[in-house]
Amino acid sequence: MSKYLFVGHDLAYFDFFQNLEIGILHKNPNATIQHIYTRPSTFLFACLNGYNAGTPFFSRFTFKANKSNQDEADLDLDLDLDLDLDLDLDFYLASESANEKHLKEIYSGYAKWIKENVIGDIGDTTIITSGEYRLFEQALLNFVKSKNVNILYFEAGPPGYIYLSASGVNANADFTQNGVSLITKKYKQYSPSCQVLINRDIQKFQFHFIFRVIDLMFYIPMWIISRLGDHEEFLLSAYERVGLFFSSKFSNNNSGSKIPKGKYYLFLGQVKEDVNSTHFGLNANVIEKKLLELTRISKHSVVMRPHPLQKIPKNIMDLCNKYPLSFFYDGGNKGLEKQIVNSLGVVTVNSNGGLESLGLGKPVWTLGSSYYDGCFGVVKSAGALIQADNNKQKIIDASIDFIDNCFIPIDYRNHDFTNAQKLGSFLESGKLWQ
Numbered sequence: 550m551s552k553y554l555f556v557g558h559d560l561a562y563f564d565f566f567q568n569l570e571i572g573i574l575h576k577n578p579n580a581t582i583q584h585i586y587t588r589p590s591t592f593l594f595a596c597l598n599g600y601n602a603g604t605p606f607f608s609r610f611t612f613k614a615n616k617s618n619q620d621e622a623d624l625d626l627d628l629d630l631d632l633d634l635d636l637d638l639d640f641y642l643a644s645e646s647a648n649e650k651h652l653k654e655i656y657s658g659y660a661k662w663i664k665e666n667v668i669g670d671i672g673d674t675t676i677i678t679s680g681e682y683r684l685f686e687q688a689l690l691n692f693v694k695s696k697n698v699n700i701l702y703f704e705a706g707p708p709g710y711i712y713l714s715a716s717g718v719n720a721n722a723d724f725t726q727n728g729v730s731l732i733t734k735k736y737k738q739y740s741p742s743c744q745v746l747i748n749r750d751i752q753k754f755q756f757h758f759i760f761r762v763i764d765l766m767f768y769i770p771m772w773i774i775s776r777l778g779d780h781e782e783f784l785l786s787a788y789e790r791v792g793l794f795f796s797s798k799f800s801n802n803n804s805g806s807k808i809p810k811g812k813y814y815l816f817l818g819q820v821k822e823d824v825n826s827t828h829f830g831l832n833a834n835v836i837e838k839k840l841l842e843l844t845r846i847s848k849h850s851v852v853m854r855p856h857p858l859q860k861i862p863k864n865i866m867d868l869c870n871k872y873p874l875s876f877f878y879d880g881g882n883k884g885l886e887k888q889i890v891n892s893l894g895v896v897t898v899n900s901n902g903g904l905e906s907l908g909l910g911k912p913v914w915t916l917g918s919s920y921y922d923g924c925f926g927v928v929k930s931a932g933a934l935i936q937a938d939n940n941k942q943k944i945i946d947a948s949i950d951f952i953d954n955c956f957i958p959i960d961y962r963n964h965d966f967t968n969a970q971k972l973g974s975f976l977e978s979g980k981l982w983q
Contacts, residue, residue, distance in 0.1 A: 553582045553976075554668060556678040556689060560591050560760060561961065565703075565711075567600065568966040569677070572973020580977060583668055587685050588783065589767055590760035603666050605685065606767075610658030611778070639827045640682045644781060652684065655778045659688035667692070675699045675976065680718050682824050684779045699982065701732075707904050709963075710956035712920075720829045720899065720918035722955075728923050730955040732981060739975045740968075782822055786858065809850045809877050814843060814934070815892040817902040818855040821862065830898040830917035833862040839916055840868065840896065843931040844875040849893060852877045854885070856900075894934050903927075907948035910941030924951050 553573060555566040566584060573580050584602040586592045592604035605611070636656060641647045667689070668674055676698055680686050690700070704718045705711050713732045714722040724730040768784045771777050777784060819826055821833075831839075840851055853869070853876065855861045861878075868876040879888070885902070886909065889895060895906040899919035906913050912926045914934040921927060925947035928934045938944075959968045975981065 551580050552674040554674050554676045555584045558587050560594055563591050563595050564964055564966055565969055568969035569973035572970040573977045576974045576977035588764055590763040594760050605659055605662040608658060608662055637682055640824055643822045643827045651776055651778050656684045656688055659685050663688055663692050672697045677701045705961040706956045707901055709960045711959045711961050712956050719825055720920055722920040724955045725920045728951050733955055733957055735981055736957055736975050739980055740971050743971045743974050812893050813850045813852045815888055815895050816851050816853045817897040817900050818861040819898050819900050820856050820859045825899050833864050836916060837865050846931050847935045850875050852879055854879050907944055910945045912937035924948055
């Protein structure tokens with residue numbers, strides 16, 4: 550391999566990609582590598598560190614005025630460009646403020662930018678990206694669909710690991726059905742012969758906060774006078790984090806906060822505006838019905854724990870008030886591991902917390918679709934959860950085997966990317982494609 554295109558969003562992607570690049574260039578100093586980031590902070594950070602980076606963010610279509618009464622015929626951009634393809638907007642339409650016309654317009658702008666700025670001779674390029682449903686990702690994937698390229702998707706997995714997949718992320722990962730990743734298998738065969746390539750610490754994540762402020766410097770004025778489009782998720786996430794911080798510090802509302810004295814099932818909340826929810830999950834009304842079904846059949850209660858970045862939907866939270874003897878709320882102040890261990894089992898849409906629960910020997914009911922659906926201990930109905938095989942050690946052993954067979958030991962969430970250098974060397978060795 551000699552040509553690479555890295556596609557990411559925030560600064561954690563850059564940390565990962567720069568270590569990949571070190572490994573690639575150690576193996577082949579003549580390799581051509583291009584970075585593309587959709588957020589301005591990451592693009593500027595990469596450029597300041599001397600990397601070959603680009604961004605569509607500063608293109609004119611990003612800052613187009615928000616004129617809701619503008620006729621379709623008056624739009625500057627060619628809305629028909631590549632829109633005959635199956636454009637998937639579900640990720641964005643999960644937000645009530647999403648504007649479908651603006652999203653299509655932005656997609657068109659991305660498609661034009663890609664044609665003008667991506668590696669000229671894209672053939673035989675290895676593209677590494679984090680997903681397939683964001684607008685830029687869709688525009689890029691549609692652009693290279695007929696090209697001779699290798700596409701690898703990556704995502705952070707359970708704590709301390711990532712995975713690579715040639716077919717997509719989440720439930721689309723190529724190891725979902727059989728629990729074995731060919732990529733991981735080949736990497737494990739290669740990695741013992743490859744040492745960590747450098748000793749110095751190249752990670753500068755202590756400066757990330759400063760650069761995130763750069764994003765806000767753009768997004769807040771855009772939100773006021775222009776349009777955020779597909780960048781709205783960042784501002785919403787920042788708003789949620791601030792809101793949850795102050796809520797946890799100053800809220801005196803203890804309604805539904807008691808933990809049951811008897812046995813209980815643990816429900817793990819997730820982020821609504823996330824691909825795991827929009828493409829592989831269920832809507833809140835269906836989740837509510839399934840939780841009610843579980844309490845009715847099992848005669849046991851459910852403790853609801855929110856995701857650290859988002860509150861549990863109101864209709865599900867209202868169950869605590871409607872059925873105070875069956876539903877209890879925990880704001881996340883108690884240790885997650887202890888709550889899992891003390892539960893009868895775990896209910897989740899498809900959170901990584903489900904895989905962590907399997908690792909603690911607890912059966913898991915996944916309401917949506919997940920890459921770990923094939924693991925022993927995962928069930929797909931309330932009745933199956935109640936009757937699940939509670940062989941703790943068997944569940945634990947199966948989850949350990951699954952992680953060992955499908956994941957690569959790179960601690961993405963804690964910014965330890967030294968093994969990413971080995972991964973880069975492995976990719977450039979060509980052994981993956983043999």
